[in-house]
Amino acid sequence: MNLKPETLAEIEEAIPKYPEKRSAVMPLLHAIQKDQGLLSNGAAEWVAEKLGMEPINVLSVITFYPFFRQHKIGKRHIRVCRTLSCAMSGGAKVCDRMLSEFDTKLNGISPDGEVTIEFAECLASCGSGPVMLVDDELYENLDEAKAQEICNRIKAEAVQA
Numbered sequence: 001m002n003l004k005p006e007t008l009a010e011i012e013e014a015i016p017k018y019p020e021k022r023s024a025v026m027p028l029l030h031a032i033q034k035d036q037g038l039l040s041n042g043a044a045e046w047v048a049e050k051l052g053m054e055p056i057n058v059l060s061v062i063t064f065y066p067f068f069r070q071h072k073i074g075k076r077h078i079r080v081c082r083t084l085s086c087a088m089s090g091g092a093k094v095c096d097r098m099l100s101e102f103d104t105k106l107n108g109i110s111p112d113g114e115v116t117i118e119f120a121e122c123l124a125s126c127g128s129g130p131v132m133l134v135d136d137e138l139y140e141n142l143d144e145a146k147a148q149e150i151c152n153r154i155k156a157e158a159v160q161a
């Protein structure tokens, strides 16, 4: 697999931190997803060989946790909470505004390649819903106007990049 040198270094550093090599499966998958943007079957096989596991066991981890993905996404990953508190306080409207602003569909990649917008289950900030994550940054107490501001910011950052 064609990983960046810094990813390979991160992997080599992670493995000895665990008493059993197989326990390093999560950090290795995070590192590879960050490097490649997704976790292919080839990545699962590579990790399995590295950690002395069966590929099916690595694939089980990948498919169990919602933060691992096997498909490509846009440059920015937006996850809007759809669980009860956020749903009742307007999460769907926030999501619709984001989708319309980027002219995309749920789980797709926007035509400019900038974003993928998905629903997420509870993001553990129920008292300040609706909430969403843009990459690793949490935005709370959202409404359509705040969603619009976030869209504008993402677009401005894309132009600067």
Ligand code: FES
Binding pocket: 081, 082, 083, 084, 085, 086, 087, 121, 122, 123, 124, 125, 126, 127, 129, 131
């Ligand atoms: S319900 Fe949205 S953060 Fe918990």
